[in-house]
Amino acid sequence: MNGRYRLTAHGRIVVPAGSGGFFARNPRTVAGTTRDGKVVLATIDGRMTTSVGTTLDDTAVVAHALGLTDAVNLDGGGSTTMSVQGTLVNHPSGPTERAVGDALVFVPDPRRPLEYRPAAGS
Template identity: 45%
Template sequence: VVHDNGRRTEITRLTWRGRITDRGSSLPLDGINRVPGLIRNCGGAGDTPTSLPLHDVTCTDPDELVTFTPEYGARTPGGEGVEAVLDAHERVVELRSPRGGTIPPGGSSVQATGERVADLTALAQLGDRLSVSTTLLDARGRRISPSPRTDIVNGGPELVRDGRIHVTPATDGMVHPDDPSWYYGWVHKRNPRTLAGVDAAGRTVLVTADGRGTGSLGLSIGESAEVAKSLGLRDAVNLDGGGSTTMVAEGAVLNSPSDAAGERPVGDALLILPHRHGS
């Protein structure tokens, strides 16, 4: 979690909670800005095949409530179910079935699938105010209130906590009970790695290690933790590695990405930008 435009960084475990409320009744939400029924990396109640985290696996759940904001895109995902569309004042202006469509400026929506359709239909009435609340909690259960100056990126497993090596592949879903080779290839085997951490002075440290080549073999997750600790990091986490491991400065790629095609298209990145006056 990068606070205040990079002035403070922390490595912590976050828990997301959401609810919709109308006239004193409320329902728990299953997610935000994702396709209902598909849970990447699992970890949700009622997921199949598991409610535990399972990295690089998409679990399913036919009965979900998911809220959408304009950040999702121009249109919400379509499919069977019901969608309550809210304006900027949280008033229900439309009930769609099937679900999918545009969101009013400043508004949002809530989609229901499976058994949750009846729940949403009973709660959301045209013209009513449907309050959508979401909360982020840190590892100690304290509420985190992100601002426009906050950036959050997820990763795993943990590597260092409070200055000590603390590797968590099982907790973070890197152990697949039905496929022992997955742990070997992802955790034990050397690969290109990307690490992020915070040192004792509070400075944010980003590390890339090349691999899968004759000149650079890469790091195992255990070795990544050793590197993070040797650099004096108080807390550190593993980020997406393999062919995604790329470090760029002033427009030049500094490392050697392992994919044969070079740089890999990725969905997100950590950017360090020049300080702007007044920011």
């Protein structure tokens, strides 16, 4: 799995300053944890007229707003794809889902059902 740059640490935004394409608006994938230990995975669509993505700074603000005390920006761009129980739940930026060499697969405890909350407007 590929990731680069922490977004939040101990509840504070810690994204580094930078410039260039990586720091510009792009589709993003975020993984993080809340204060009470919940794991949160989020995607931000981009490169479309309906969603332009986020800068790295914006992504950190989103992670913080989601209550992620510790979060990292994972590989994003055209690789930003999320499915829940086999159903695609975001809108990848390319014409089709991109074949990628890595994935984060989350298998919840069967005694605690998976909780999926689509973002407003989804």
